[in-house]
Amino acid sequence: MKQGSVRFVFIFSLLSMALMLFGLGWTIQNQFFSGDAGSSRMEEVEPAGEAATSIKGKFVVALGDSLTRGTGDDSGKGYIGYLVEELQMKTEEKITLQNFGVKGYRSGQLLNQIQQAEIQRQVKNADYILITIGGNDLFQGGQTLLEMNSEKITQARKAYLDNLQKILKGLRSLNEGAVIFHIGLYNPFIDLNDSALTTQIVRDWNHETSRLLDQDQKAIYVPTFDLFQLSVNDYLYSDKFHPNAEGYKLIAERVASLITW
C-alpha cells in the first residue's frame, strides 16, 4: 500500500497546490487589478420579489421603540410577547409575530423604517399592527423634564403628530385591512415632583394622538396611562422609565382584550 498511497498523495497534493495557486492569482487579479470590473458590476436594484408568503394563522407585526422591544422585562418578552402568549390561549390558529422594535426609536426613525422594502413586505401580510412610539419624542431621555420648556414640548408634539400621520398613511397604503393598535404613553414620573405638570403634558400628548387615530376606522388608540397611575413604582423597571414584567403584562392584557377574531 505504501508506495501506491504515497504516489496518490503526491499527485493529489500537487493538484491541490496548483488549484490554490491559481485561486490566489485570480484573487489578486480580482482585488487589485480588475480596474472598473466592467461586466461584473452590481446592476441596479431589482425589485424585491413580491411573492406574498402565504402565512397560516394570524400574523402580527410590531413596530416602535423600547416598549415593543421589551426593555425592562427580565424575560425579554415585552408586552408583545405576553400578548401573543395570551392570544395563543384563545385560539387554535398559529400566531406568528415579527417584532421590529428598536430601542430609542423616535417617530421620525420609525417613519424611515417603514420605507424599507422588507418591512413593507411584512406589513402587507399583517393582520394586526402594533405600534409604540412617541415616548422618546416626548421624554428625550429625561431632557424634557429638566427643562420643562412648554414651547419645546409643543414643537416636539407637532413634529411627532406629523410623523405619526405619515406613518399611518404609509401603513394604510400598504395594508388596508389590518387593525392598527397604537399604545399610548403612561407617565413614568408621576411619583416625582411636578407630577401635576408632567401628567398634564402626557395627557395632552395622548389626547392629540388619540384624536389623530380617530381619522382611521381601524386604528385603535390603547390607553395605558390609567394602568400605571396609582402604583407606578410596582410596575416600573429599576430604571424608573420602562415597565417591568408586571407592567408589560398589564399592557398585554389590555391589548389582548381588544383583539377578537
Add this chain to the structure above:
Amino acid sequence: MYSLVRNELLKIVRKKRILVVAGIIAILVGMFTYAQWKELDRRLERFGDVDWRTTLQQQIIDAQNRITSSGISDEWKSQLQLRIQQQQYYLDHNVNPVEPGAPTFMRTFADHSITLFLPLMVMVVAADIVSSERSAGTIKLLLTRPVKRWKILMSKYLALLLSISIIVVLFGLLSYLISGIVFGYQGWSAPVIIGFSAEGIELNTNAVQLIPQWQYLLMEFSLVWFVALVVGSIAFMLSVLIKNTPAGMGVMLAALISGAILSNMVSSWESAKYLFMINLDLTAYLAGKAPPIEGMSLGFSLIVLTLWGLAALAVSFIVFTRQDIY
C-alpha cells in the same frame, strides 16, 4: 530532489498526520453541521416560515438594538453599524447572504477557521517536521547522505507545502461532502456580493460586485491556503530553531491564540498591525468586514504575511545549514 521530497512526504504519510487532520476536520464539520441544523429547526419553530429576508431583517433589528445599549465599545459599535448597512444592502438587492446549501456552509466554516483552526491543523504537520528528527536522532543518518544540507531542508519544506495544500483541499471537500448530507449540495452559483469597504462607520459600496459563490469559494480558499502556508513556514522555522517539539508548538500556539485575542482589542495599538497573527483574517477583507486596525487592507496583510513567511524561511535555512548537529 524529487525522491527527497517523496521521501519526506512518505514520512508524513507514515506518521498518519494527514489522516489525523482529516479525522479532526470531519468530526468538527459534523458537529457544526448538526449545530446549524438545530438552529434552523429552532428558527422554523419560532418564526414559522424561514424566509431568509425575515431572518435577515430580524438580525438587522437585533443589531440596531444592540447599538443603542450604552455598555458597548466604540469599535464594536462601528462594526455593528457596518454590518447593518451591509445586510441592508443584501436585503435591498434581494440577494440572500446565506443561500442554504453545502457551499455556503463551506464559506462560513472557512471564514471562521482561517485564524485559528486551520493554522492549528497545519501545526500538526509542521511543528515536528525537523525537531522530531532531532529528538529521534535520525537527523544524523539523514545528514550523512551525500546531499547538501539546504537540499534536505528544502525537501522537507516542499513536502510541507504539499501537505498543507492537501489539508486545505481536504478541508473544503470534507465540509462540502458532510454538510451536504443535511443542507443539500446545491448553491454553487448563488450570488455573493463582494467589494464592500469600510470608511469609518460608513459602508462604501462603489466597488461592489456580484459573483457566483464558486468564484468566491475559490478566492476564499486560496487565501486560506496562503495563510496556512505562512503559518506553516513560521512553524517550520520554530521546528528548526527549537529542538524540543512541544516547546516549539507552545510558542506557535501562544502566537496564534494571542493573535485571536489581540484582534479584538488592538485597535489603539497601531504598530501591532505588523504582527503576522493580526493579519491572518484575510477572508474578512473579501466579506467587507472592518479590519482590526484602521488602515489595514488585503494588500497590506498579504505583504506583511509574505514578509513574515520569507523571513521565517530565510532564518530556517541559514540556521540549519550552519548549525552543529550532534
